[in-house]
Amino acid sequence: MPAAGKVTGTFWRRFTLRRPLAALIIQRLGLSVGLLFAVSLMIFGGVEALPGDFATTYLGQSATPQAVENIRKDLGLDRPLTERYVTWLSGAVKGDFGKSWASKNSVSEQIGKRLGNSLFLAFFAAIVSVPLAVALGMLAVQYRNRLPDKIINVVSLAAISLPEFFVGYLLILFFAVQLGVATFPATVYDSMGFGERLSAIALPVATLVLVVLAHMMRMTRAAILNVMSSAYVETAELKGLGAFRIIAKHAAPNAVAPVINVIALNLAYLVVGVVVVEVVFVYPGMGQYMVDAVTVRDMPVVQACGLIFAAFYIFLNMAADILAILANPRLRHPR
Numbered sequence: 001m002p003a004a005g006k007v008t009g010t011f012w013r014r015f016t017l018r019r020p021l022a023a024l025i026i027q028r029l030g031l032s033v034g035l036l037f038a039v040s041l042m043i044f045g046g047v048e049a050l051p052g053d054f055a056t057t058y059l060g061q062s063a064t065p066q067a068v069e070n071i072r073k074d075l076g077l078d079r080p081l082t083e084r085y086v087t088w089l090s091g092a093v094k095g096d097f098g099k100s101w102a103s104k105n106s107v108s109e110q111i112g113k114r115l116g117n118s119l120f121l122a123f124f125a126a127i128v129s130v131p132l133a134v135a136l137g138m139l140a141v142q143y144r145n146r147l148p149d150k151i152i153n154v155v156s157l158a159a160i161s162l163p164e165f166f167v168g169y170l171l172i173l174f175f176a177v178q179l180g181v182a183t184f185p186a187t188v189y190d191s192m193g194f195g196e197r198l199s200a201i202a203l204p205v206a207t208l209v210l211v212v213l214a215h216m217m218r219m220t221r222a223a224i225l226n227v228m229s230s231a232y233v234e235t236a237e238l239k240g241l242g243a244f245r246i247i248a249k250h251a252a253p254n255a256v257a258p259v260i261n262v263i264a265l266n267l268a269y270l271v272v273g274v275v276v277v278e279v280v281f282v283y284p285g286m287g288q289y290m291v292d293a294v295t296v297r298d299m300p301v302v303q304a305c306g307l308i309f310a311a312f313y314i315f316l317n318m319a320a321d322i323l324a325i326l327a328n329p330r331l332r333h334p335r
């Protein structure tokens with residue numbers, strides 16, 4: 001065994017020297033898988049540690065001990081904790097999260113429908129917020145310390161300070177209640193047309209955009225300002241190039257690594273952080289599904305949603321790391 005370990009270590013060192021970029025990517029993949037496994041332990045253990053019991057909640061306080069015991073046996077709750085975890089994780093790896101305790105339906109099928117709705121919402125929030133954040137960040141740099149920059153900073157700071165549920169309720173009050181130009185609640189269904197879907201998600205998308213836009217814009221501004229004092233930027237200024245052209249052509253491409261990281265973090269939030277927004281707008285996505293399951297203590301659903309949210313967050317961060325490595329020569333060739 002020590003000899004095999006030594007051979008493996010030697011092979012990895014040679015591979016790292018010959019293919020440093022591939023080695024870094026493999027390391028990120030391995031760390032992400034290991035972290036997801038650790039998170040699965042935390043999710044399963046945390047849900048199991050919650051006080052209360054589904055059988056008692058389902059049958060009511062007047063249920064007999066025998067009836068409660070029968071429900072627990074039917075659900076497999078009488079088996080050892082480690083055995084239930086291994087069964088749950090092996091099924092999750094195959095895409096099978098078991099059946100809902102409350103509805104008796106397949107959790108995977110229900111999540112498939114809900115996840116599509118959540119991704120639809122997050123996608124349109126992303127295609128609005130990401131280009132807008134980069135453009136506003138570049139605009140703030142171009143007019144730094146002047147009125148446009150100050151206005152953008154004040155508005156973004158205010159947006160960061162407001163919680164998403166408060167922003168959502170304000171949008172409902174003004175656009176749905178007072179003006180009557182927006183749809184509430186944000187209900188979508190299979191037979192709905194594409195235009196109707198866009199109209200239904202207008203307010204939740206606006207809420208998500210306002211929540212993530214400010215952070216991405218401020219980080220874009222900070223990253224570009226960080227490279228504005230570089231020698232190549234000063235050379236471009238001495239050549240007489242315009243301010244916006246210098247920012248777009250010379251500064252922004254060299255600030256792409258930190259910008260990619262902050263965009264990926266906010267994209268992860270768009271998927272994971274939709275829970276509050278979906279509840280506010282009664283949107284039939286993963287977040288609403290998870291909250292409903294928590295209410296009735298439907299643990300297979302809670303565990304499945306938690307694991308999927310964690311997987312999105314971890315692997316979007318991994319993608320950000322890999323893209324930052326590809327975009328930065330210093331990370332591609334570490335010393």
